[in-house]
Amino acid sequence: MIDFLTSVNNLPRKTKIVATIGPSVANPEKIVKLIQEGVDVFRLNFSHGTLEEHFSVLQTIRKYDSQQKEFHGVIGDLPGPKLRIGEIQGEEAELLNGAIIYIIHSTLPGSLPVITVENDMLFALLKAGDIFFINDGLVRLRILSNQNRIILCKVEKGGIISSRKGINIPYLPDSFPSLTARDLLILEAIKDWDLDFLALSFVRGVKDILTLRKKISPFKKPFSIIAKIEKPQALDEIEDIVEASDGIMIARGDLGVEIPVESVPFWQKKIIFESRRRCKPVIVATQMLDSMIRNPIPTRAEVSDVAGAIFDGTDAIMLSGETAMGDFPMESVQIASKIARYTENHADFVPDVQKIISDNTDLSSAISFGAWEIARNLKLPVIVTATYSGSTARRISRFRPNIPILAFSPQYHILRHLKLSYGVIPFSMNLCTEPSELIEEMKRLTLASRFGKKGDKIVITAGVPLQKSGFTNLLQVEEI
Structure with missing residues (x-):
């Protein structure tokens, strides 16, 4: 019997692999190893790490390309209007079903039953009865009260949370800025960097793309803009967003929290097709091989998910935590590459x-x-x-x-x-x-x-x- 993960190593791969840089692969030797394993494009996630660390990674990639006469794209991913919890003592904690939690405005680490949040906009957005999510929807909380920057809430669906995990509020108001104060500071700091793409988080409409394009137009080297599709409002004008952007990223983690999870495959197919029609590269992202953060082999469902994105016609698949903080970053790239080669050999476009x-x-x-x-x-x-x-x-x-x-x-x-x-x-x-x-x-x-x-x-x-x-x-x- 032919082992489908090893029999296609010599086939040329057409689907591109995007790898997110993080603590697991941040040194030059591991970045070079990722390139040798087949990474085509690197993602610098400005939500985590320092700009100095990201610039060092960029310099490593550019130095390698210069010496080897190769080409690798680099995406700078802006945090956008993403709300996050603060640091947690011990780095992670478990929220139990039915537990009562306090959320306070503070820059200090939290310790259960208290979670801290640095961005005080959260307290203006939520009211009693609202629900919100932590960690890509794995944890759901309902607001009991919100007074004096102290939110009292009940855990409706428990789970593990860790430091700096994201908060999702369904249907974030359009008044919430697409470029936050933090984004503007980052743009000013990176305006002379040799990046290729800027990924704009939580795009809700074409106006968000135009706002960023206007902001970067005076830059010596304006970056191409990748619109991250992760808000339900974006789906209402998806064709116009694709037209206004230089590329698309389907960020299924946040998107799947804020629209019915069963509708995500439909939107994935539709967005990929609309991007292809308009000659815009499209990336499918989030939880592609998520179990490989801690395990050396993926689940069968994850293999099918990666293959499904390729059958749908995506240009690229993106690894996030798998390479950024996983125990098996190289193996994740190897597996993604093997799945892609095999799937492409059987796809009919x-x-x-x-x-x-x-x-x-x-x-x-x-x-x-x-x-x-x-x-x-x-x-x-x-x-x-x-x-x-x-x-x-x-x-x-x-x-x-x-x-x-x-x-x-x-x-x-x-x-x-x-x-x-x-x-x-x-x-x-x-x-x-x-x-x-x-x-x-x-x-x-x-x-x-x-x-x-x-x-x-x-x-x-x-x-x-x-x-x-x-x-x-x-x-x-x-x-x-």
């Missing part, structure tokens, strides 16, 4: 293509579709694209071809962005101004990449002139 292309009748979309169709019908080994802004590669990627997409660009930051797109393998190239020169250079680089060999036919797409962003007008089949 062809039925999706006509639905995606039906609303895209421009020349660039037609040529990208043509490249996919030619490669499929002729059984070509790769699709080759020259791209200045990344749009040509992303247009092809949304069809989820079963062969690699080699993306050549003279722009390093675009190559790092493309590490988040399904099936795209980025390579650096010199700027070519003449079409004939560009084609010969891509043939040479494809041969050098070892994804094509002499005598192979390849399909080439590009926008000519190459410096013209977001435009694809060349389609050609060539022999290497």
Whole structure:
């Protein structure tokens, strides 16, 4: 009997892996090991750790890329209007069903029956009778009274809580700012960092995206914006949010607390499809291999969950606690990679293509579709694209071809962005101004990449002139 987790190690993986950095992997040796295990994009979670620690991690990644001539994307994840409990003496505590708990405004560590919260906005948001959740909905509490910054509540569903765990209040008011005072301080501190993406937490509408884009527009290097979908309000205008963003993260932990849990798979499928239609990379996140925080192998349900996200057509899967604070971070990446390889080898995305292309009748979309169709019908080994802004590669990627997409660009930051797109393998190239020169250079680089060999036919797409962003007008089949 073939072991499905070991039989596909040599297959090229197209689904990208995002790894969150935390105490378990924060030193340079472990970051390099994560890269070697196959991590494509790193997430710096600004809700935890210090900016100095995050900057050190960023420098390690950039140093590695410079030395090895590789490309890895880095996401800076803003805390957003996320309320959290404070520190807990002993780091964690168990809340029992029916227990009475006091929540007070303080910066000091709490000790049961007292939990502390630093952000005093919590006390303005809750009233007697309201419910709220701690730790991704695992613990549910009901407010008995709220007076003088002392909340008295009853534990309706108990569980373990630990320091700095998040608080969820269903339907957070729109008046709550999308960028908090803490976010603004972080933005000022990181404005010159060599990040690729900013993830905006708790997006409720397009206006939240526009607020952040306006804020970062004066930066020397404006970051691409990933909208984190974790509030029910966002679902009401999801298509517009996808259009306004540069990428999407489906943060199922918080989302699953605030909408009926049985509806999460439907929204996952819908958001992935809407992102693909608009050529926006999409990440499925939260509890992908959650049990591997403490165990060396995942549950069968978790394996199915990761595979399900890939069958749905996601660009990337994200590991959070598994790599940030887990006991088996490398094993988590290895397992995620093996599941992805096996699943991709059995996924059929062809039925999706006509639905995606039906609303895209421009020349660039037609040529990208043509490249996919030619490669499929002729059984070509790769699709080759020259791209200045990344749009040509992303247009092809949304069809989820079963062969690699080699993306050549003279722009390093675009190559790092493309590490988040399904099936795209980025390579650096010199700027070519003449079409004939560009084609010969891509043939040479494809041969050098070892994804094509002499005598192979390849399909080439590009926008000519190459410096013209977001435009694809060349389609050609060539022999290497």
